[in-house]
Amino acid sequence: MNASPAELRSWLSSRLLTLCASETTSGAEDAGLPDLRALLAELGATLVEQPVAPGRTNVLAIWGRPQVLFSTHLDTVPPYLSPRLEGETLWGRGTCDAKGQIVAQLGALKTLLAEGRDGFAWLGVVGEETDSAGAAAALGLADRLQDLKALINGEPTELKLATGQRGVQHVCLHCQGRAAHSGSPELGRNATWPLLDWLQRLREQARPVDPQLGPELWNLGLLQAGEALNSVPAKAEAHLMARVVPGSTLLDEIRRLAPPEGSVDLRLDEPADLYPAVPGFDRAPMPFGSDAPALRALVPDRTVVLAGPGSITVAHTLDEHLTLSDLEAGVDLNRRLALHFLGD
Numbered sequence: 001m002n003a004s005p006a007e008l009r010s011w012l013s014s015r016l017l018t019l020c021a022s023e024t025t026s027g028a029e030d031a032g033l034p035d036l037r038a039l040l041a042e043l044g045a046t047l048v049e050q051p052v053a054p055g056r057t058n059v060l061a062i063w064g065r066p067q068v069l070f071s072t073h074l075d076t077v078p079p080y081l082s083p084r085l086e087g088e089t090l091w092g093r094g095t096c097d098a099k100g101q102i103v104a105q106l107g108a109l110k111t112l113l114a115e116g117r118d119g120f121a122w123l124g125v126v127g128e129e130t131d132s133a134g135a136a137a138a139l140g141l142a143d144r145l146q147d148l149k150a151l152i153n154g155e156p157t158e159l160k161l162a163t164g165q166r167g168v169q170h171v172c173l174h175c176q177g178r179a180a181h182s183g184s185p186e187l188g189r190n191a192t193w194p195l196l197d198w199l200q201r202l203r204e205q206a207r208p209v210d211p212q213l214g215p216e217l218w219n220l221g222l223l224q225a226g227e228a229l230n231s232v233p234a235k236a237e238a239h240l241m242a243r244v245v246p247g248s249t250l251l252d253e254i255r256r257l258a259p260p261e262g263s264v265d266l267r268l269d270e271p272a273d274l275y276p277a278v279p280g281f282d283r284a285p286m287p288f289g290s291d292a293p294a295l296r297a298l299v300p301d302r303t304v305v306l307a308g309p310g311s312i313t314v315a316h317t318l319d320e321h322l323t324l325s326d327l328e329a330g331v332d333l334n335r336r337l338a339l340h341f342l343g344d
Helices: 005-020 029-042 099-114 133-144 192-203 250-256 292-298 324-342
Strands: 046-053 056-063 068-073 084-086 089-091 120-125 150-153 167-176 217-225 235-244 262-270 304-306 321-323
Touching: 005 029, 005 089, 005 099, 005 324, 029 046, 029 056, 029 099, 046 133, 056 133, 068 099, 068 324, 089 324, 099 120, 099 324, 120 133, 133 292, 150 292, 150 324, 167 192, 167 250, 192 217, 192 235, 192 262, 235 250, 250 262, 292 304, 321 324
Parallel strands: 068 120, 068 150, 150 304
Antiparallel strands: 046 056, 056 120, 084 089, 089 321, 167 235, 167 262, 217 235
C-alpha cells in the first residue's frame, strides 16, 4: 500500500536529513555508506558494492531484472554544511546536489514498489564533482544491466529535462618573457602584459548560441605570473574553463589570437552531448555538466534523461537548500519518467 502524502513527506524529509548528516566530500564518500545501505535495505534492494578507491565505493541497488536505471552521485563539494529543516525547507550540503536527488529517486522507487512493480536499479557513483572516477568504474557493472531501456540521471534541473550539456574544455594559455630586477624592468620582458592583451582580445570575440544547449562561454579561473614582487615575471599563464557547443571554434580562435610569445595547452576536451525529448515533459538547457554522458553507455540504445528537483543556482553555495514541495515533485517526476520508459 502506498504511503499517504503526509507519511511520504515525513519519510522524505527524515531520510534526506539522515543522508546529509554525513560529510561525503569527494574522496571520502564512504562516510555515508552505512546510512545508504540501511536505506536501500529498507526498500528491499539487492546490493552490489563496487570499490573504486580507498574510502570510495559505488553502490548498485537492484529490484528484479532492471529496465530503468536511476543514478546520481554520492559526493558533495566542500565545505560541509550540517543539515537542518526550517519550515518547508531543508538546508545543508547535498540537499539538492545530490543527496536530494537520491531521496527523490528512492522515493519514486518506494512508490513504484508499493504498486507491485519491479524491474528497476539505482546507482550511486563517487567523484562526480572532481574526477568522475565512479562513472568510469560503473561501466564495469554493465553485465548486471543488460535489459536497460533508459537511464534517469539526477541533478538539480528545476524539474525540467535537460536538452543536453555543453562540452567542456580546460585550456591553458602560456606566455614566456625574460626575468629582470624590478628596479630595471627594461632589461627584462614581462610575460604578464602579452597574456593580459591576449585575454582581452579573446573577451572581445562574440561566442555562438546553440538552439538546444544555450550560449558558449568561458571562465578565467586561474591567472598566475611571476615568482617574487621585486622581479619581472618570466612566465605567465591563464587557465580557462570553457563550456562549448557543437561546432565550436573557440580553441582555433585562442590560437589565432595568440601573441608571438604565447602557446596553448589543451588539458581537457569533452564533447557536447544531446539528450532526447520525452513526450509530456518540459525541457530546458542546463549550464552544468554531469556523469550522464559517461553513464548512458550502460543503456544499449544510450537513452538518457537528466532531471531532478532543486536549482543549480544554489548548489555549491553556502545557501544550498531544497523545499519539501520540490522534493515531492521530484518523486512524482521520477515516477512518471520510469512509467514512461516501462511503456505504461
